[in-house]
Amino acid sequence: xxxxxxxxxxxxxxxxxxxxxxxxxxxxxxxxxxxxxxxxxxxxxxxxxxxxxxxxxxxxxxxxxxxxxxxxxxxxxxxxxxxxxxxxxxxxxxxxxxxxxxxxxxxxxxxxxxxxxxxxxxxxxxxxxxxxxxxxxxxxxxxxxxxxxxxxxxxxxxxxxxxxxxxxxxxxxxxxxxxxxxxxxxxxxxxxxxxxxxxxxxxxxxxxxxxxxxxxxxxxxxxxxxxxx
Amino acid sequence: xxxxxxxxxxxxxxxxxxxxxxxxxxxxxxxxxxxxxxxxxxxxxxxxxxxxxxxxxxxxxxxxxxxxxxxxxxxxxxxxxxxxxxxxxxxxxxxxxxxxxxxxxxxxxxxxxxxxxxxxxxxxxxxxxxxxxxxxxxxxxxxxxxxxxxxxxxxxxxxxxxxxxxxxxxxxxxxxxxxxxxxxxxxxxxxxxxxxxxxxxxxxxxxxxxxxxxxxxxxxxxxxxxxxx
Numbered sequence: 216x217x218x219x220x221x222x223x224x225x226x227x228x229x230x231x232x233x234x235x236x237x238x239x240x241x242x243x244x245x246x247x248x249x250x251x252x253x254x255x256x257x258x259x260x261x262x263x264x265x266x267x268x269x270x271x272x273x274x275x276x277x278x279x280x281x282x283x284x285x286x287x288x289x290x291x292x293x294x295x296x297x298x299x300x301x302x303x304x305x306x307x308x309x310x311x312x313x314x315x316x317x318x319x320x321x322x323x324x325x326x327x328x329x330x331x332x333x334x335x336x337x338x339x340x341x342x343x344x345x346x347x348x349x350x351x352x353x354x355x356x357x358x359x360x361x362x363x364x365x366x367x368x369x370x371x372x373x374x375x376x377x378x379x380x381x382x383x384x385x386x387x388x389x390x391x392x393x394x395x396x397x398x399x400x401x402x403x404x405x406x407x408x409x410x411x412x413x414x415x416x417x418x419x420x421x422x423x424x425x426x427x428x429x430x431x432x433x434x435x436x437x438x439x440x441x442x443x444x
Numbered sequence: 445x446x447x448x449x450x451x452x453x454x455x456x457x458x459x460x461x462x463x464x465x466x467x468x469x470x471x472x473x474x475x476x477x478x479x480x481x482x483x484x485x486x487x488x489x490x491x492x493x494x495x496x497x498x499x500x501x502x503x504x505x506x507x508x509x510x511x512x513x514x515x516x517x518x519x520x521x522x523x524x525x526x527x528x529x530x531x532x533x534x535x536x537x538x539x540x541x542x543x544x545x546x547x548x549x550x551x552x553x554x555x556x557x558x559x560x561x562x563x564x565x566x567x568x569x570x571x572x573x574x575x576x577x578x579x580x581x582x583x584x585x586x587x588x589x590x591x592x593x594x595x596x597x598x599x600x601x602x603x604x605x606x607x608x609x610x611x612x613x614x615x616x617x618x619x620x621x622x623x624x625x626x627x628x629x630x631x632x633x634x635x636x637x638x639x640x641x642x643x644x645x646x647x648x649x650x651x652x653x654x655x656x657x658x659x660x661x662x663x664x665x666x667x668x669x670x671x672x673x
Contacts, residue, residue, distance in 0.1 A: 275495035
């Protein structure tokens, strides 16, 4: 089994080990554990949904994140509740981090077989506060680059005051799975002759023209890494 | 305070009562509690992220859902773990259901002020299994119509066997809030003259041409409610 705790030892093509929590009870053929698939789904997302338990009840919040090898990072204000808890609790805060892309609407002749085509990743683990200054910098760059790849090199890095106001937590990619549905509807044979349209309506992310900040110097042009989107 | 448990009594323009769980610790000006805003964000989504607690740890899964007035419905196989638990537990399963739309990438001169424009809704509550046959039908129609409005009237309804295989849970919209970020970057005055491009890259959902099922009778044309997307 590969060492999933260190980004340096990532072997391309390697897979994450399935566990009781990452093997779905249904549609097991949709599950995937290979690193390449998992990373690609994560890297295409702008937000994840971070779940944790507070006072015995679940909380799910959307948040930015970044990936460095086999580590995910989430940041926030030092006043943010889950981040405070991750720093206070030993060994950390149990979390579930989920990313989902909706790729298509699947219309079947029967209501029962309606579905969506999607790609999702679910990560289970314990989030720990990152205190090492170098790792914090790496994490913050990764979070900016998750929004726009290459952007962290073209922005003012956080200063001491901003760093002091920012908490960073890390979640290792270890207990993780992807789930993917593709293709058309799975109607029953007896329904095929029904008069209802059946098929897939594909969805895609669209980008509109960048809107410069009102106070932007007109001499500053849109950089290539934005046009590339 | 309006009766939020019955869809029939929904008063347009009414608001949900803020609670300790729905007032954010930060960026309170982004929070909204009015029914119209909350419903609009929910109705535009194809999936929600449903969080619950299993063996003391959080689990967050993407799933289809539907809304009828002030009630949300989630369905799944009767073999699905959270749905089984909602039916087994009294008074139900504590959940957090979250929906997020990413509307734009916000690029600031400083790494610290990078953000996204988004609209999210977070619902806290206890999910209960729905056993009333009429309410189950209503819920299943709402879930199909969430994928494509109007579709439930143009599909074969679930038969007895399919209904028996489907569990439906209900979550009342009571403890719920929206959170919305719009507009450009909030750079520090001292950063305005930096040479980095700043502004917003708007995102939008795009639909591609519908792909008919391979076994679809060519005489069945694409209905208007799909073209309308």
